[in-house]
Amino acid sequence: MTTKNMTGASILWECLEREGVTTVFGYPGGAILPAYDALKGSKIHHILVRHEQGATHMADGYARASGKVGVAVATSGPGATNMVTGIATAMLDSSPIVCITGQVGSKLIGSDAFQETDITGVTLPITKHNYLVTHASEVARTVREAFYVARSGRPGPVLIDITKDAQQTTAEFDWDAAKPQLPGYRPDLSPEKKEYEQALELIHNSKRPVILAGHGIIISGAMNEVRDFAERTGIPVALTLLGLGAFPASHPLNLGMMGMHGEAWVNHTIQEADLLLAFGMRFDDRVTGNLKTYASNAKKIHIEIDPAEINKNVKVDVPLVGDLREVLHELLPHVESIDRSEWLDSIDKLKGDAAVRDIQNLPDSGHLYAAHVINDLWRETRDVETVVVTDVGQHQMWEAQYYKHEKARSLITSGGLGTMGFALPAAIGAKVARPEAEVWVVVGDGGFQMTLCELATIVQEKLKVNIAIINNGFLGMVRQWQEFFYERNYAATPLLNPDFAKLGEAYGIKSMTVSGRSQVVPSVHQAQQHDGPVLINFRVEQEDTVYPMVAAGASLHEMIRRPSKIVETAGDE
């Protein structure tokens, strides 16, 4: 192995290249300047963001769209603290990103120097692991470890804080491509034989089983295995929000999304099940509702890579701790085909009057509903490789309900942290990761304004990203909660918005406003045909509500449904 004397800054870029990094998202500043100075000698493309939060969401979107590690770079102090929201978002959704921050000189640490923050201290609870590097000689090993930790086991964000002097001084560069030596780190657990046997027994003895498909399926790349498993056993599949795309929406065994805004019959199915097979999901409170009444007659098998998730929210009968894909490979040869037609028929009956209540099936009243926009968007993009990146709120739930995801990594959304402002920057990351895909941002008017500065990044990088603003003039989901639980006191939820189309034009982005149902499809076509970014401001019904809804703390089967009187009124029009 050749060694050569290099600055810490040059070692950093060299190591990133060797980790397969081709693009980083960042924002320069004093404490990271040596690294930026050394960037000119690197093959890595640097994308200048407009806010460091954007850089982290871009790295996150990049990671989720590609399955690779995303990288964000920032300076010390405010640069680093601006990353906190993006890091927490990646942590809760198990997204592998590496954040690199500059730090003041090692001799200044602790002196409250200009732009000094203890960012390793700040990010301790929201990173999988973090490092403070004070010597150039530590850079290579740290980068190697950081990438290994970020992507292995249950993935997550890792932060590397590098002092200015560690970037400036030199060290022998010695790259060790071997797996890093981390004696305390065990990402590769696997279940015991006895646990497999117990799981198989439960599966074969169950009459009313349901698979709960989560994000872990996508992370471990187990889509085919899950499909094989479902088909071979005849077990229907309900999905979490982050699981959408892990199992094809059009598959006959697909039930759809479960949980707070899941379809009523999906939640009823789970409540009536005698066995839940949790595949790479963590029984989040948005999925279970009241734990005391959650699937109380069901045995539970939990296949999960993180042992700390076992029995955290829901007590399970058989835990299978390990990589989902590997665990399913073990299970698949032993599962028996069982006739489940009785169970599947009874689920069909649970669908009941769902279609009548569906806003899609109401006659055109002249109003534009978000559901129509999403559904049209799905119809017009279903035949091309599309990545939809949503923000957080009502539009996110309508997207989950009305966009039928067939493939993994075709939906990118902030599930665990529910980060408003996520969509626009995350879509930039997704487009960089998959330039051949048609990337759509579906964003509310509230969340859009949190990170809209990144429009400039889109233009500067000449990225073909289509933006659909679902503009209802409200912080819609908060308004919905106020409607249900705060006696319609719409405190601080109405938004006075700018003219988004003019705003888009100010950035040099082709922009339009759509307020009629018949204009939706033509506007989507225009966006598809234009070779630059396009912004469409969809002015939708102001006080529409996401149904069904399980109120926080309520039981999963106690859903608030779309009132039948609205169905009747609308039917009269």
Place this chain on the structure above:
Amino acid sequence: MLNTYVVYVENKPGVLTRVASLFRRRAFNIDSLTVGRTEKPEVSRMTITVDADHDQARRIEANLYKLVNVLLVENITNQPAIIRDLAMIKVAATHDARSHVLELASVFRARVVDVAPDSLTIEITGAEDKIDGLLEVLRPYGVLEMVRTGIVAMRRGKSSTTAATTSTGADVTEEDVSHSV
């Protein structure tokens, strides 16, 4: 119930914060936490006692293992173990009371480590209840000051430190357990 963990960690800056922060973040209340060196310079050892039920106790272990710097976690709550706390107790002891206090200290096999005209300082090592017992009988004389280290614990029999530097934690079997005092 109180659970006692022995936790081996890499001897690196910030590791104590990582461990303590984990308990705070997961809303588990630390009853006692001690940390110190081991026979290996690269490894530190913590003894942590936490009030937790069975499920919580298991999750604490799993969460500790998620920390990259944590090498080995043993819940020794139901294992034969030597558990010690060290206390120094400064008692008001004027001429009249002095012999009584000395007598009590001797009954508890505690040592007098400082004598002043109006006070005695007693050092005692033992299980927590033994120290509590001494404290109780000294209280009437006037406890002026007290300091305790928090508990340290060690399983009886075969040591675990060999496991602490390998990637998998080896279980100590029954036959390795001794019953010495």
